[in-house]
Amino acid sequence: MDLEEAEEFKERCSQCAAVSWGLTDEGKYYCTSCHNVTERSQEVINTDLIPNTQIKALNRGLKKKNNSEKGWDWYVCEGFQNILCQQAEALKNLGIGPELKNDVLHNFWKRYLQKSKQAYCKNPVYTTGRKPTVLEDNLSHSDWASEPELLSDVSCPPFLESGAESQSDIHTRKPFPISKASQSETSVCSGSLDGVEYSQRKEKGIVKMTVPQTLAFCYLSLLWQREAITLSDLLRFVEEDHIPYINAFQHFPEQMKLYGRDRGIFGIESWPDYEDIYKKTIEVGTFLDLPRFPDITEDCYLHPNILCMKYLMEVNLPDEMHNLTCHVVKMTGMGEVDFLTFDPIAKMAKTVKYDVQAVAIIVVVLKLLFLLDDNLEWSLSNLAEKHNEKNKKDKPWFDFRKWYQIMKKAFDEKKQKWEEARAKYLWKSEKPLYYSFVDKPVAYKKREMVVNLQKQFSTLVDSTATAGKKSPSSFQFNWTEEDTDRTCFHGHSLQGVLKEKGQSLLTKNSLYWLSTQKFCRCYCTHVTTYEESNYSLSYQFILNLFSFLLRIKTSLLHEEVSLVEKKLFEKKYSVTKKKSRSKKARRH
Amino acid sequence: MSDFSEELKGPVTDDEVETSVLTGAGMHFPWLQTYVETVAIGGKRKKDFAQTTSACLSFVQEALLKHQWQQAAEYMYSYFQTLEDSDSYKRQAAPEIIWKLGSEILFYHPKSNVETFNTFADRMKNVGVMNYLKISLQHALYLLHHGMLKDAKRNLSEAETWRHGENTSSRGILINLIQAYKGLLQYYTWSKKKMELSKLDKDDYAYNAVAQDVFNHSWKTSANISALIKIPGVWDPFVKSYVEMLEFYGDRDGAQEVLTNYAYDEKFPSNPNAHIYLYNFLKRQKAPRSKMISVLKILYQIVPSHKLMLEFHTLLRKSEKEEHHKLGLEVLFGVLDFAGCTKNITAWKYLAKYLKKTLMGNHLAWVQDEWNSRKNWWPNFHFSYFWAKSDWKEDTALACEKAFVAGLLLGKGCRYFRYILKQDHQILGKKIKRMKRSVKKYSIVNPRFSY
Numbered sequence A: 001m002d003l004e005e006a007e008e009f010k011e012r013c014s015q016c017a018a019v020s021w022g023l024t025d026e027g028k029y030y031c032t033s034c035h036n037v038t039e040r041s042q043e044v045i046n047t048d049l050i051p052n053t054q055i056k057a058l059n060r061g062l063k064k065k066n067n068s069e070k071g072w073d074w075y076v077c078e079g080f081q082n083i084l085c086q087q088a089e090a091l092k093n094l095g096i097g098p099e100l101k102n103d104v105l106h107n108f109w110k111r112y113l114q115k116s117k118q119a120y121c122k123n124p125v126y127t128t129g130r131k132p133t134v135l136e137d138n139l140s141h142s143d144w145a146s147e148p149e150l151l152s153d154v155s156c157p158p159f160l161e162s163g164a165e166s167q168s169d170i171h172t173r174k175p176f177p178i179s180k181a182s183q184s185e186t187s188v189c190s191g192s193l194d195g196v197e198y199s200q201r202k203e204k205g206i207v208k209m210t211v212p213q214t215l216a217f218c219y220l221s222l223l224w225q226r227e228a229i230t231l232s233d234l235l236r237f238v239e240e241d242h243i244p245y246i247n248a249f250q251h252f253p254e255q256m257k258l259y260g261r262d263r264g265i266f267g268i269e270s271w272p273d274y275e276d277i278y279k280k281t282i283e284v285g286t287f288l289d290l291p292r293f294p295d296i297t298e299d300c301y302l303h304p305n306i307l308c309m310k311y312l313m314e315v316n317l318p319d320e321m322h323n324l325t326c327h328v329v330k331m332t333g334m335g336e337v338d339f340l341t342f343d344p345i346a347k348m349a350k351t352v353k354y355d356v357q358a359v360a361i362i363v364v365v366l367k368l369l370f371l372l373d374d375n376l377e378w379s380l381s382n383l384a385e386k387h388n389e390k391n392k393k394d395k396p397w398f399d400f401r402k403w404y405q406i407m408k409k410a411f412d413e414k415k416q417k418w419e420e421a422r423a424k425y426l427w428k429s430e431k432p433l434y435y436s437f438v439d440k441p442v443a444y445k446k447r448e449m450v451v452n453l454q455k456q457f458s459t460l461v462d463s464t465a466t467a468g469k470k471s472p473s474s475f476q477f478n479w480t481e482e483d484t485d486r487t488c489f490h491g492h493s494l495q496g497v498l499k500e501k502g503q504s505l506l507t508k509n510s511l512y513w514l515s516t517q518k519f520c521r522c523y524c525t526h527v528t529t530y531e532e533s534n535y536s537l538s539y540q541f542i543l544n545l546f547s548f549l550l551r552i553k554t555s556l557l558h559e560e561v562s563l564v565e566k567k568l569f570e571k572k573y574s575v576t577k578k579k580s581r582s583k584k585a586r587r588h
Numbered sequence B: 001m002s003d004f005s006e007e008l009k010g011p012v013t014d015d016e017v018e019t020s021v022l023t024g025a026g027m028h029f030p031w032l033q034t035y036v037e038t039v040a041i042g043g044k045r046k047k048d049f050a051q052t053t054s055a056c057l058s059f060v061q062e063a064l065l066k067h068q069w070q071q072a073a074e075y076m077y078s079y080f081q082t083l084e085d086s087d088s089y090k091r092q093a094a095p096e097i098i099w100k101l102g103s104e105i106l107f108y109h110p111k112s113n114v115e116t117f118n119t120f121a122d123r124m125k126n127v128g129v130m131n132y133l134k135i136s137l138q139h140a141l142y143l144l145h146h147g148m149l150k151d152a153k154r155n156l157s158e159a160e161t162w163r164h165g166e167n168t169s170s171r172g173i174l175i176n177l178i179q180a181y182k183g184l185l186q187y188y189t190w191s192k193k194k195m196e197l198s199k200l201d202k203d204d205y206a207y208n209a210v211a212q213d214v215f216n217h218s219w220k221t222s223a224n225i226s227a228l229i230k231i232p233g234v235w236d237p238f239v240k241s242y243v244e245m246l247e248f249y250g251d252r253d254g255a256q257e258v259l260t261n262y263a264y265d266e267k268f269p270s271n272p273n274a275h276i277y278l279y280n281f282l283k284r285q286k287a288p289r290s291k292m293i294s295v296l297k298i299l300y301q302i303v304p305s306h307k308l309m310l311e312f313h314t315l316l317r318k319s320e321k322e323e324h325h326k327l328g329l330e331v332l333f334g335v336l337d338f339a340g341c342t343k344n345i346t347a348w349k350y351l352a353k354y355l356k357k358t359l360m361g362n363h364l365a366w367v368q369d370e371w372n373s374r375k376n377w378w379p380n381f382h383f384s385y386f387w388a389k390s391d392w393k394e395d396t397a398l399a400c401e402k403a404f405v406a407g408l409l410l411g412k413g414c415r416y417f418r419y420i421l422k423q424d425h426q427i428l429g430k431k432i433k434r435m436k437r438s439v440k441k442y443s444i445v446n447p448r449f450s451y
Helices: A053-059 A076-093 A099-115 A136-146 A158-162 A180-186 A195-200 A211-225 A231-239 A261-266 A274-287 A304-314 A321-332 A354-370 A376-390 A400-423 A440-458 A537-550 A554-570 B030-040 B048-065 B069-084 B088-108 B114-127 B129-145 B149-160 B165-171 B173-199 B207-228 B236-248 B252-264 B272-284 B289-302 B308-318 B322-336 B345-360 B364-372 B385-394 B396-410 B415-422 B429-442
Strands: A021-023 A028-031 A037-041 A498-501 A504-507
Touching: A076 A099, A076 A211, A076 A261, A099 A211, A099 A274, A195 A261, A211 A231, A211 A274, A231 A274, A231 A354, A304 A321, A304 A354, A304 A537, A321 A354, A321 A554, A354 A376, A354 A537, A354 A554, A376 A400, A400 A537, A400 B048, A440 B069, A440 B088, A440 B114, A537 A554, B048 B069, B048 B088, B069 B088, B088 B114, B088 B129, B114 B129, B129 B149, B129 B173, B149 B173, B173 B207, B173 B236, B207 B236, B236 B252, B236 B272, B252 B272, B272 B289, B289 B308, B289 B322, B308 B322, B308 B345, B322 B345, B322 B364, B345 B364, B345 B396, B345 B429, B385 B396, B385 B415, B396 B415, B396 B429, B415 B429
Parallel strands: none
Antiparallel strands: A021 A028, A028 A037, A498 A504
């Protein structure tokens, strides 16, 4: 028995109040004076498994080996913490700075635990209704002292200081003491200690953690850091398995067993949905009572000017269109810091769907230039085609028809591949989730059977066809000048669709139609419904193309286009002078 | 310009190609299916797992349809996860789907072999125990297809003795089928032994041993098959082999009972073969004509174009009853109604002869009865100028018979008749002349109205 190792454990014994501990063979602390064995055990986790030692510190004292079958005692929030950890690590591998994980995400999470009264507070939810442990105060303070790195963190973002509670008010303690008796009750229905209770808990005003919520945390941290990843990128990386999400639980430490209710909490059978995560992000941001986020300025990736450039490149449109998108951004005020920056404490907390908005701006510009009424764009294409034939040496005019043909082909191929890849997606984890110990052998047998069948069929599959997963990229399409089959339109000019008037350029097309005639008057969030068949085919194609890129519903993009239009044309009268381009909007 | 956007409302086009797959169960409407599914879950969004696995299933089916075995195997690899579906209904349906698609892939895939198939079948038998017997049977059929009779037999025996708690009692017809197939395999061995026996001399020292062997086999087989053929259904090969064995051992009454039951029991689906077997049996037994006529009468109602109809006609012709004679004419007309029989020279010969006989017997009304419903289309169907030319070229004898019939039915002015008449054929010359005379005398058409 190693007394030296037990020295770091400084709590008082609950029986005799002495601080003199030894370690039993099982790694538990026992009091050398009264031989009382505690629930706590020495920290044994391998640091490789959970690299973030700060987050890991929360686990201290919780791991207790029951027996190899039952595994450790663990809490649901620890599971989420582990997933967040994995996700943060994955983001780091994608090239995001380590501060995201160590400072931002870590602090968000701590704040969440505190706000939801799971830890860092006086009366954690887990103790309610249970006999409070003796020496509460001493205990919490001694814990406090033993974990100085937790909250006196120098690199802590300012919001913690500016938060409602000052440091000294925050009481950390062994987060979830739980009696042994209740363990055996709950362990029937869940692997985690509080799985059953957790799945039943419904408390007003508290945002309950779910697996999709972990992505909201990730996105919030990315947003805080102003990283060059949009929400749609993040979700696409999840879908492409670059970020742990589905079956993230299978990377839990071996001793964290999941079954029963944990299945409903950690088992995920859907990819994250853009709108859902977006909503959750705002929800979490508000719940955490976060201060205004760092400003989104013109040099930020999330600024519409930069995102528009990115998406113009992605869909092979001329670079010259960027001037127009910038113009629209300016006119609508969508590039302003106050508009772009997320402020959860503001009265109406909302953040901008940066990616959707940028794409919507491009759609509006396309409508300004080509009208997209299944008519004008084609006649303009005829002009461009003729011009290009005559002037082969000049910079070619942008030919909408040619662009459409190339994009349609590329898009269809991409979509087909995407659908095939989705159909082939393997959802089930190596660790099957089961309801109870009775089901366990059945679940494992099923798994084994599936693995065997797959092994057998894998010999029938062409080995070259199943290449490894592609490396993550924020671009899905690649257009280069060298590729002769697929024309790159980046360098093409818009001369054919613009005309000079005085010093400014006007669009040849002087008409415009609004995607939405009437905005919903009620307070519901939806702006309008998108009935595909009511719109021109070109418009449909463009919406389909962009919404595929962002993996969102077409109606969401249509809605965003309508919102941009609303802003654009409301300002029309006040800025007539500046706006030399005549955009005649007809409104009812 | 006020309602400009109204004008923009483009035509409704649906260029989405539905990849609907015709499954064995009949028509398949993918759009309907998705609609029904959303209704079932109250408009709630389906989980992506459910969406992708059902998409995966369509991809497997599509690949199978296009004979892309490799792709099918690729998608199948992913489809196996439905065995772990949390939706218990889907999970339970999965083994059968996987078995059907998987065995199809393994049957055709170039890299597959008997061993792979066996492993797969054995695995699938134990995934969903409900399918054990079905899979065993299909597995045995696969082995039979590959000529592995012994393995197939062993497989069937295993299936026969399989027990699984409550499921044992609900094995239903499958167990009978399995036993019957086993019986069929035994019949095959028996049949081979019988062949051996027939080659052996009675005095051969091996004769008795083989004969004993043959006898033993028969006994086991009949027990195996007889249970199945009592259940309503179409059991042609089983019935046939069973009867063959019964006959071989002289149990004629038994055989007749089996066949009569098979043909006449109303619970059985209508099956022409049942009547054919019975007729052939009666013929072998030299049964009275009236009995055979009554059997063929039923066959005539089910398959009027069957080749046995000519035999039926002969029987009717030989009968003493007048109504049989009339029916005999009907049968011949009936046979020739079918495109597949138009070049059947016997049928034409019979018709030519019988028409003449009927007309000579002053039964013009019978002929007109038959002809009335056919006079609109037979001329073009059988007696066109084109047919006259090609028939003459291919088979002059046939052309002659047809010409005679045409002459009798349409008169001497009809194109077919005239064309054949014009052909100057030395050997047939006499026959044609005789034909011309008969036509003149007996044609049902008044020469003035012929065309």
